[in-house]
Amino acid sequence: MDNILLQKLTDxxxxxxxxxxxxxxxxxxxxxxxxxxxxxxxDLTKAIERKELADKNKAVVIVTLALIRRNLDCDEEVRELLRKYNLINLLYGGLIKLLDGRANTFKIQISWSYNTFENKYEFIERFPVPEQRRFIDLITVASILIKEDVRKFESILIKDSTDLLLLNFLHGEEDWIISEELINTLLKDETSGLRRSIGFYILIKPIDRLFSKSLEIRREKINFNKKVEKFKKIFKDIPVDIQAELLINYFLTNKRAKSIPPFLAKQMVHENLKDSMVSEIKSNKIRNLDDIYILLFIIKSFRSKSHCNKSYKNSLYDALLKKIIEFIENNKGIYFGDENAEKLFGEIYRMFPKQYRNNLEKNILKTRENLMISKLDELVRFKLFLNDSSRASMINEMLKTIENIKRNY
Structure with a gap:
């Protein structure tokens, strides 16, 4: 084993x-x-002992990767050999060098698509175990540390600048219960929305799985309640702006779920989140009427233990109303083409308190008055005419739905 061979393996x-x-x-x-x-x-051990290698940490991780890539089923054998020859710590050091992104030539680069997702939780749900086939050797080598030193393994997850390992070990492993310390570190990461969403995913998924089952069995109900209490204990200690971000991300991603965990919905209508929740509603995450519906449903249906006051809910109603008006003005997010769209808009309209229903109708009428859809507009402002004609069609459908609802009140 020498530096020339190691370089060839690396290449x-x-x-x-x-x-x-x-x-x-x-x-x-x-x-x-x-x-x-x-x-x-x-051979590797002897070369290290003779100090023949330029970087023993790098040497161990490269040789281990080569052995695993050569045979993906030999990870247990390789793990035992690394332990026998006291190479586990060197493997740990080598993985850090490879994954922390500091080396110019010895690193991996991944062009993730999650930067195009305003809602990072949606990315996690949509792309489970991303890039797993491409980096299966690296993922397998990293997993060797789970049985050897869980703290070192979790340390590598945090130091991995690519987030590859975090995204591929979201669910933990048979021999690894994800620590509360790691979850807290992810949830409180101020620089990465992806990592915050990963922390939330790890925390909420066990509850989701139990919630989707029948909780008639007493043992499962007790287990569910314990996990909910653990969630509340961890969640209350993170900044309120992050709480709002993660709750909005979760409910938008799961907007078509058959049922909503009540304890989580109550977290969302907690009055301490007022300003942060309004900011989230103003964001580009809210893209269509489906998004408006799920948030409006939660705000309308659930009460917080803190007895959130009327002014707080009004702030959220106001923010959602402004988002609908923004959709209308920008001709996006509202698509009338079938009976479901009309029904959805109707349900949203009904859920708003009376004053907001009136304001919505006034804004729609005002927008219609300013549309450039006359014959003259068609002749001299054709592009605007086409765009506003489309908006006119949408607005007319909305007004028609509103009139039908009012007629039946």
Whole structure:
């Protein structure tokens, strides 16, 4: 084992991550001269003892990656060998060097699409275990630490600048119960909305799974209640703006769920979240009437234990009303083309208190008055005419729905 061989192995592994190589196993076998895992690890250990390698941490992680990439089913054997020859700590150090993004040449780069998602929780739900096939060797090597040193493993999850490991170990593993310390660190991350959503996902998913079951069995009901109490204990200690962000993300992502966890809905209508919740409603996360509906339903249907006052709910109603008006003005988010769209708008209209229903109708009528849809507009402002004609059609459908509702009151 020498530096030249290590560089060749490194080049093969990095190249395979960038451009899938169907012959990667053959290439690695050739470089390792078809030696057994034990012989390769023994050669590596002797080279380290003789101080023949430029970077022993990097050497251990590269050799381990090569062995795993050569045979994905040999992770237990490799783990035992690494432990036997006291290489676990060096593996840990090598993984940090590879994943913290500081090295110029020894690192991985992933172009995630989550930056296009205003709602990071939605990305997590939509793309489970992303890039797993591409980086299966790295993910498997990292998992070796779970059985050896969970604290070191969780430390690597935090230091991984790519977030690859966090996204692929969201559910924990058989031998690893995700620590409360890790969850708290993720939830309170001030620089990464993705990490905050990952922390929330880890915290809420066990509750979601139980909530979707029948809780008639006493044991499961007790387990559910314990998890809810744990959630409340952790959640109350994070900043209110993050609480609002995560709750909005969750409910928008799960807006078509058959039922809503009441304890979570009550968290959302807590009066301490007033300003932060209004800011979230103003954001680009609210994209259509479906989003308006789920938030309006929660605000209308649930009361907080803190007896959230009427002015707080009015602030949320006002923010949602302004979002609908924004949709109308920008000709987006409202699409009348079938009976379901008309029904959805009707339900939203009914849920608003009377003064907000009146304000909505006034704003719709005012917008209609300012539309450029005359014959003259068609001749001299054709693009505006086309756009406003589309808006006129939408507005007329809305007014028609409102009139039908008022007629039946």
């Amino acid at each position: 093969e592994l990095l190249s395979n991550w960038e451009n899938r190589d169907v012959n990667i196993k053959l290439c690695l076998n050739s470089l390792l001269k078809k030696k057994s895992n034990k012989t390769v690890i023994l």
